[in-house]
Amino acid sequence: MGVWRIDADVLASSRFVVSPMVETVGCLAAFTGQHRISATQREWLREYEPVFRARWGADPFALPFLRDAIRPGWLADFLVRPPRVEAPVFADDLARVAATTDEHARRDILETMDRPLTPVLHEDGLVARAVELLDWAWRHTVRPGWPRRRRVFEADIVARTGRLGTGGWAAVLDGMRPGMRWLGDGRLQINAYDYPPRDVTGSRLVFAPTTSARGWVSWEEPADVHAIIYPCTGWLAQDPDVVPPGALASLIGPARARILTLLAEPKSTTQLVALTGQTLGSAGGHLRVLRDAGLADRRRAGRSVLYYRTPLGDALCRGEPPVSSSGSARPPRRR
Incomplete structure (x- = not known):
């Protein structure tokens, strides 16, 4: 390998x-x-x-x-x-x-x-x-x-670097591309091919996302820079231009509707900034409104704070308000 x-x-x-x-x-x-x-x-x-x-x-x-x-x-x-x-x-x-x-x-x-x-x-x-x-x-x-594409890649980078605080480099590198995993003791398996080990000590290491299915590795002599090109996959590659339902946009505004739609999977404020192009202050303000309305909530994951949709937020994104066991609509969450 x-x-x-x-x-x-x-x-x-x-x-x-x-x-x-x-x-x-x-x-x-x-x-x-x-x-x-x-x-x-x-x-x-x-x-x-x-x-x-x-x-x-x-x-x-x-x-x-x-x-x-x-x-x-x-x-x-x-x-x-x-x-x-x-x-x-x-x-x-x-x-x-x-x-x-x-x-x-x-x-x-x-x-x-x-x-x-x-x-x-x-x-x-x-x-x-x-x-x-x-x-x-x-x-x-x-x-x-x-x-x-750039916004998707930037959001992927934010998510991967955020793993450093919780799982270290093993969490960042494992599975970054097919056949790649952290072996420990300063050894990184980059693929399953039968190549001799390569000493990257003293070099610069660069990671770059792509929409390709597998990615690749590269360097040039003198080998002072090594690159790992990895596939941007899964929910990290979610389309940032996803269009929220028109009725939802009319109800809460297009900017908030887009953020709520993107919260189908938990995301940090920084990821939302990368995906939407909004400023940190604007994204944070919209998240506060969504939380006050009971459409979103947050939880801490290591050093990051991740926002996610509540059942009410899920229902509104589907175009159907949730109903409680008593038959009435669920009230918004109160702070």
């Missing part, structure tokens, strides 16, 4: 980042049909696969390149260089890809490959055409929905 040796200093200085390039590469992988597709990507493919096929379906380079460079179990290193800043910009990371030589790119693609390179990839201009494909994918299929 692939194991990284990580000391306490590396973990303490590690960072979570949201990367447009990471998400673009993950989405490009979905177009090939060779990879497991997440539920989020499946929905996205329904809208954008026809757009991709119309532009690139007859192109002699695009699909052969994707099949060779982003094949199951392997992504060419020049496409997945680890993020080096806390707020990566797509244009900057695209320039890093563009700086790769064709020969270097071919070596990356051929690593672990058990068949010859597709002939079109031997032609000059491989990297330039890959850059064109990446840029198109970002501008036409990822950037249109990027604000929503």
